[in-house]
Amino acid sequence: MDLTGWLLARALPCAFVVTAVGGTGARLAVERELRERGWRRAAAPGAADLLVVCGPEDPDLADAVDRVWEQMPGPRARVRVPGADGAARLLDAARGRLLDVGRQRREAAERDAAARERAQQGEDEDHGDEHGDEHEHGGSGRGGHDHGHGGMSMPGGIPMADRGPDRDGLTLDRLHVGLGPALADWPAGLRLRLTLQGDVVQEAAAEIVGGDAVASAFWDVPGPAAALDSAQRLLAVAGWPDAAESARRWRDALLAEPEPDAATRRGVLRWLRRVRRSRVLRWSTAGLGPIDGPVxxxxxxxxxxxxxxxxxxxxxxxxxxxxxxxxxxADRSRTEAAEAALDLLPSLVTGQELAAVRLVVASLDPDTEALRAHVPGRSHG
Incomplete structure (x- = not known):
């Protein structure tokens, strides 16, 4: 065994988990397996070597998953876990592909060749653009150039920013970015399209990606396990991973026990007291995304x-x-809450800094499965 194989065999996988609409059961099984194996969870693709897509195959989500895959460095492996059954077996198979040194080297060589080809194509396009600019703008001076950067791109195809007035009346760059749907600790299938100036949101629109075939939601009615699942997502976004992991453990215990025993009850109550007493958590979330209307x-x-x-x-x-x-x-309480959350979300995040957007979304935590099951195909702007 060479050094690469030796290191791979001893390193614990770090998984980036993406959840499709309809994949809640698979996600819960994957999170339980990751915890029991001691495998780590990545907050970003660049920190992961294992991509786990939870839920049914959905062509609407494929592009987002492929972009995540491209951002992951090697060695790497990917796996789809369609449902709760078989999660352990599929993760074992993915670990096997991750440990296959020969396979990893072949894929690395293919990625390097593709990167060189893209770089060469970019150089050829830039060379052609230079000649085109000379022909079109030669001798015209400044007046021949579009200073709004319309239609122009930076290297790699990233669109350049346009410009517009900010909240202080200054003219600043406006960047168009998307959050989701392939994002850690994020509602399944949710995509936010944002216009930013600096890190402040100027415009926003929300939509659900995929899930047209979902017929029912995983969480039938509100209950303690569902509430713990929402809480763990917010705690992870707020930067308290230890409390988030404890919430996942108690959530799984409640799902496994129709009538939780005394030890489970005591453990959940201790966790509740610990989170409620956190002054830092209250300080970091107070005043964000207030809603006082008829919702x-x-x-x-x-x-x-x-x-x-x-x-x-x-x-x-x-x-x-x-x-x-x-x-x-099943009732419509979660569906109605999810529908109202998506309708309100664009106005709630407009004017917020990007970091606050994640907290607002996590606090609303719209059940996209419930919404898709009752009101398919809706967008919210």
Whole structure:
């Protein structure tokens, strides 16, 4: 075994997890497997060597997944986990591909060759553009150039920024960026299209990518496990990974036990006290994304109010026998909340800094599966 193989065999995989609409059950199984194996979770593709796509194959999500894959350095492997059953077997197979040194070297050589070809094509295009500029603008001076950069791109095909007035009346660059749908700790299938000046959102539009074939939602009705799942996502985005991982562990325990035992109840209550007492968490989320209109109750208030209400839902669910939110007749409460959240989201994030956008989205946490199952094909601008 050479040095590369020796290192691969001893390194724990680091997984970047992407969830398609309809993939909640698969995601929960994957997160449980990653925790039990001691494998790490990556917050960005560049830190991962394993791409795990959870849920059914969806052509609408394919481009986003491929872009994530291109951002991952080698050695790397990818796997799709369509459902909860078979997650362990599929992750084992992906680990095997990751440890296949010969395969990794062949794929690395193919990537290098493709990169050289793209670079050469870029040089040829730049050379052609130079001649075109000389022919079109020769002798015309400044007046012949588009200073708005319309139609021009930087190297790699990235569009250049246009310009517009900011909130202080200054003329600054406006960048058009997208958040999601292939993003860690992010609602499945959600895409936010943002116009930024600096790191402040000037315009926003929300849409759901994929999920047209989803017939039902994983979470049938609100319950403590569903509330813990939302809480763990917000805690991860807020930069408290230890509390987020504990929330996942208690969520899985509630899903596994129809009637949680005394030890599980005590553990969840200790976790609740710990999160509620965090002054840093309250300080970092207070005042963000306030909602006071006629909307479903889970959306009212600011980010702090919304995550506090989720903790209350966990505690109330434990008092009601620990019902997980699975197996009961489906209702429209989560669908109505998700629909209202997506309608409000563009106005809530406009004027916010980019870091605050993630917290607002995590506090709303729209159930895109519930929305797709009842109101397919909607966009929100």
């Amino acid at each position: 479903p109750e889970p959306l009212l208030g600011d980010v702090t109010d919304r995550w506090s209400r989720r903790l209350d839902d966990v505690e109330a669910g434990l008092g009601a026998g620990g019902r997980s939110g699975r197996g009961a007749p």
